[in-house]
Amino acid sequence: MAKTARRSRAKPAARRRATGRARAPNGRDTQHAVEQFLYRQAELLDEKRWDEYVDLFTDDGMYWMPPEPSHATWEGMPAIFAEDKNLMTVRMKRVLHPDAWSQRPLWGTNHVVGNVVVERELPNGDVCVRSRFHMMELRRDDVRHFAGAYTHHLTRTRDGFRIKLQRVDMTNAQAAYDYVLQVWV
Amino acid sequence: MLHERVPSLGKYVEPDRVRREVYTDPAIFDLEMERIHERFWIYCGHESQVPKAGDYYAVQIGRQPMLMVRANDGRVNVLYNRCPHRGNMMCGDRSGNAGDFFRCSYHAWTFHHDGRLRSIPMQESGYAGTRWGKDNPDCSMKRAARVENYRGFVFASLAPDGPTLAEFLGESRVAFDDMCDRAPEGEVEIVPNCFRVIQRSNWKIFLENQLDALHPSVTHQSTGRAAHEVEKIIAAKAKKGEAPLSYHMLSAFATVTIDKWDGFQTLNYPNGHCVLTGYMGLRPQDPDTLAYDKIMIEAYGRKRFEEIIGVNIHHVLIYPGLSVQSPLQQLRAVRPLGVDRTLTEIWHFRLKGAPEAIYRRSLAYYNLVNSPSTLVNADDLENFWKCHQGLASDGGDWVSFGRHMGRDLERDGRVETAPNCGTSEAPMRNQMKAWAQYMTAER
Numbered sequence: 001m002a003k004t005a006r007r008s009r010a011k012p013a014a015r016r017r018a019t020g021r022a023r024a025p026n027g028r029d030t031q032h033a034v035e036q037f038l039y040r041q042a043e044l045l046d047e048k049r050w051d052e053y054v055d056l057f058t059d060d061g062m063y064w065m066p067p068e069p070s071h072a073t074w075e076g077m078p079a080i081f082a083e084d085k086n087l088m089t090v091r092m093k094r095v096l097h098p099d100a101w102s103q104r105p106l107w108g109t110n111h112v113v114g115n116v117v118v119e120r121e122l123p124n125g126d127v128c129v130r131s132r133f134h135m136m137e138l139r140r141d142d143v144r145h146f147a148g149a150y151t152h153h154l155t156r157t158r159d160g161f162r163i164k165l166q167r168v169d170m171t172n173a174q175a176a177y178d179y180v181l182q183v184w185v
Numbered sequence: 186m187l188h189e190r191v192p193s194l195g196k197y198v199e200p201d202r203v204r205r206e207v208y209t210d211p212a213i214f215d216l217e218m219e220r221i222h223e224r225f226w227i228y229c230g231h232e233s234q235v236p237k238a239g240d241y242y243a244v245q246i247g248r249q250p251m252l253m254v255r256a257n258d259g260r261v262n263v264l265y266n267r268c269p270h271r272g273n274m275m276c277g278d279r280s281g282n283a284g285d286f287f288r289c290s291y292h293a294w295t296f297h298h299d300g301r302l303r304s305i306p307m308q309e310s311g312y313a314g315t316r317w318g319k320d321n322p323d324c325s326m327k328r329a330a331r332v333e334n335y336r337g338f339v340f341a342s343l344a345p346d347g348p349t350l351a352e353f354l355g356e357s358r359v360a361f362d363d364m365c366d367r368a369p370e371g372e373v374e375i376v377p378n379c380f381r382v383i384q385r386s387n388w389k390i391f392l393e394n395q396l397d398a399l400h401p402s403v404t405h406q407s408t409g410r411a412a413h414e415v416e417k418i419i420a421a422k423a424k425k426g427e428a429p430l431s432y433h434m435l436s437a438f439a440t441v442t443i444d445k446w447d448g449f450q451t452l453n454y455p456n457g458h459c460v461l462t463g464y465m466g467l468r469p470q471d472p473d474t475l476a477y478d479k480i481m482i483e484a485y486g487r488k489r490f491e492e493i494i495g496v497n498i499h500h501v502l503i504y505p506g507l508s509v510q511s512p513l514q515q516l517r518a519v520r521p522l523g524v525d526r527t528l529t530e531i532w533h534f535r536l537k538g539a540p541e542a543i544y545r546r547s548l549a550y551y552n553l554v555n556s557p558s559t560l561v562n563a564d565d566l567e568n569f570w571k572c573h574q575g576l577a578s579d580g581g582d583w584v585s586f587g588r589h590m591g592r593d594l595e596r597d598g599r600v601e602t603a604p605n606c607g608t609s610e611a612p613m614r615n616q617m618k619a620w621a622q623y624m625t626a627e628r
Contacts, residue, residue, distance in 0.1 A: 065558070067378050067380070076541065076545055076548065077548075078376060078378035078551060079556070080557050081556075082552060086418075086419055087553075089411075089415050090408070090411045090412050090415045090432075090560065091411075092411075093411030093414060093415065094407045094408045094411040094560060095407075097407035099406050099407050100407035100408075100564065101404065101407075101567050102563045102566070102567040176381035176382065176383050176528060177380075177381065177383065178383045178385075179382075179383070179384075179566055180557050181557055181558045
């Protein structure tokens, strides 16, 4: 494991190419590649590597967190997040701005992603995958927990998987927010 | 102890400053709930939240858990969420439908939608000869003393006497007139989603921020600059050279600089209500707006249309619990949870008869500015928390509201800020003046 991690850190592009190859539908390789992708995405959030996080999305990709699971689209609907890459860039630039006051206090997150189910794999290699997440956030001395389900629509590119749509159904989406969410969950 | 303070409470407020205990003393908080929130008109919700008979919505008025419920006769009632039998909460959900009547989950007492007792199990065998039955008003769910509706917006007062809703609102009713008049059908309806955000600070800190025209370019500059950068990139790529209006809504926080905010004006009314004019008065000439204008002119005629669309409001504050952005059809209801905890309930409305595109434009603001992932309020909430922390300390006794003091223009009972004094702290002075009147009033 340690060896793999070291190697992949040294050559991320090579690793991404390796995981991006087309595989048999629902095969073990797809399962493995998708899992690695989800774990890496979570890692980017926890390490506050925002630009790399945004780069995981296709140019027309969307990050969407509906306020309740019954919503089938973000178009014309209230949404906690409904961000294309441009809006994600605004959010990223905001939190990186030296005068983003709410970013001053120490804060960090820890994501755990699991229950990864490859829902379907299309002939062109696109994959729909469901997973569950649990995120613990520390802000100053306060701990918050957010948990729920991810649904990723992934497409394969030369650089590996890219996200066409990430839907986030958060179990506590409807609960009152003690403070707010500053970045993607 | 609480009432020992009362005679001197007036001394906590001076024209340009306020004692810090006003924000941090739990005893003063309790007295505020008693003398302000549980006495004057508090916003419960919009009637379209409860369209069908039996529909209810839970709402907190001061410290009282209440239910707004639609009855069979179409009326909207506001009841204490409490069974008169043993005190059980009647509805445990935030909203739902009670069916033909309320039924307590503990001993099955049932009640009509207006709170009247409908039935008690074992009435004959169990209560014969007792005082417990339909003739006893103590066997019905208690109703809010007064309920009134202004253009679909339902308010309740827990005190049997006092000003009517219209008298209480006074000029601040422009918030609802402006919102409803912008609908071709003259009405709005709720978008069925409530964003709820808690801030760790006293409720007044939120209200004082709403019309503070100096803070946006300081507090929100990171978002404004970020949006402006991306707005320019999109515009450079776009054929018509324009980014969606939602980017402008955000970038204005940076592009409208401190000196420009002074160009706006606040109008301060009795009872603590205030209006901030300007800013959103801009009228784009895109096809969506023109299509909307056409429908509006058909509905109202050109003269009335120009009046409606010319109403120049950014924000209306209805003291002590409502912040309304009428041109964007959204409002925030303020529910104090404790001296240092405040819940805001954030709603968006649809203009009846307006094109979908107009709804989506204001929806973008609702999602970007007022949702729990807000690109704007995150920094406000940080300030509110820090404010409350500072006020809880012994580092000073007073909060000052002195900006542009002495330059306000008083006419016909309202206080207008002078030209180029838009960032005046007149709204805070006005709110605290009302606060002191409420808190020291004899019943």
